[in-house]
Amino acid sequence: MTLLPVVAVVGSPNAGKSTLVNRLTGTRATVVHETPGVTRDRKEIEVEWAGRRLLLVDTGGYDTTEDAPFAGHVREQVGHAIAAADAVLFVLDGRTGPLADDYGIADVLRRMDVPVVVAANKMDDPSSTATAPEIYQLGLGEPLLVSALHGTGSGELLDRLVEVTGAVAGDGDEEAGPAETPVAIVGRPNAGKSSLFNAIAGETRTIVSDIAGTTRDAIDSVVETDAGRFRFIDTAGMRKAAKVSGVEYYAYLRSVQSLDRAHVAIIVVDATVRFGELDLSICTEATRRDCATVIAVNKCDVAEPDLEEIAGVARRKLRQRPSVIPVSAETHRGVKTLLAKVGELDAVYTSHISTRALNRALGELATERALPQKHGKRLKMYYIAQFGQSPPRFAIEVNDRTLVTRDYGYFVENRLRAGFGLDGVPVIIDFKGKR
DSSP states (O other): OOSSOEEEEEESTTSSHHHHHHHHHTSOOSOOOSSTTOOOSOEEEEEEETTEEEEEEEOOOOOOOTTSTTHHHHHHHHHHHHHTOSEEEEEEETTTOOOHHHHHHHHHHHTSSSOEEEEEEOOOOTTOOOOOGGGGGGSSOOOEEOOTTTOTTHHHHHHHHHHHHTOEESSSOSOOOOOOEEEEEEESTTSSHHHHHHHHHTSOOSOOOSSTTOOOSOEEEEEEETTEEEEEEEOOOOOOGGGOOHHHHHHHHHHHHHHHTOSEEEEEEETTSOOOHHHHHHHHHHHHTTOEEEEEEEOTTTOOOOHHHHHHHHHHHOTTOOEEEEOOTTTOTTHHHHHHHHHHHHHHHTOOOOHHHHHHHHHHHHHHSOOOEETTEEOOEEEEEEEETTTTEEEEEESOGGGOOHHHHHHHHHHHHHHHTOTTSOOEEEEEEOO
16 A cells, blocks of 8 residues: 555553654654553554654554453454564563563564564653663563653654664655545444445454444555545544543544545444434534535444435535435445545545636526625625635625625525535635625
């Protein structure tokens, strides 16, 4: 999927992997919390250092406790990440020394033919140069002393990673791949977002569970399909912000922020649950963040939802009038149709409509419905042009913008949608008064 060297970041729960990844990449792309085991899935984040680029893959905490929640799934994901990596960054707590889980990780790594860089994290005291001697006994070389919290040793660590991976230059000389459409997969908890993503990706890149809220981080994966090349952002289930706290609140924020990176949002709806206010609010949040939207009604293999009713509610209550597509993550029903719709939405989202066609449509609008007036003064619309894309933005020159009523503004928007196939896409119209 990428020409960049891949570094799998592994370690026991609460070793500080995600904090260190955030430090090295200069982002807050992963959920960080003092609760062990917050990261459960693989997350890929690009980092550039000294003109070189590589890909860090943050993984869940490797827990050898058999009865720990999701422990087996996480170990499987860590194993996949190591197998696909060009190097491994092994993070452990430098203050306490290796835990039982760390010895288990070391046993796995010694059997793998992959370079390993050991980082003794949480060395927050700059005057301290000593670390637990047991780390040297892991047989994986001398550890680098770092502090993800303060940034101590991060430069030396990046130097080492660039060295062992032979990271490529970040000057863009490498062969450019086709454009990726960023797509956020959002929905209420337990709607089947991760299962749908796995059906699309054709491999298990995230943990799938029937426990609501299994996914807590935004997981990016690039997927090649017949409908195009997509960067899918699998996110945590979205409850109302007032009903979440602690680590779930930060995961909620990550889900909302993922919409800012997306062109298209797939709103996953549970066919076994009535389409309700929470689903509508998620659609509205995606619209507010300038995403095109499509509603995927999942679990149609176990329930027969009233699709006409859902579509009717969407048309009445959602400004974008998104399409409603029945799907089944289990049987893959409707997945190709969904991907085709996502591709169509992105094509419209990034397209430009000719000024001639827009002004022809504007002239028809004036004859279709009387223009509003106030105090004897009637609105006049002179000219329309598209001045922006992703999403489409239009400017209409009028004699007095105060004459534009909310109702007439919606009328113009809806006619543009119908005339140029803009349903499901944000339409931003700026009425500009003539000076």
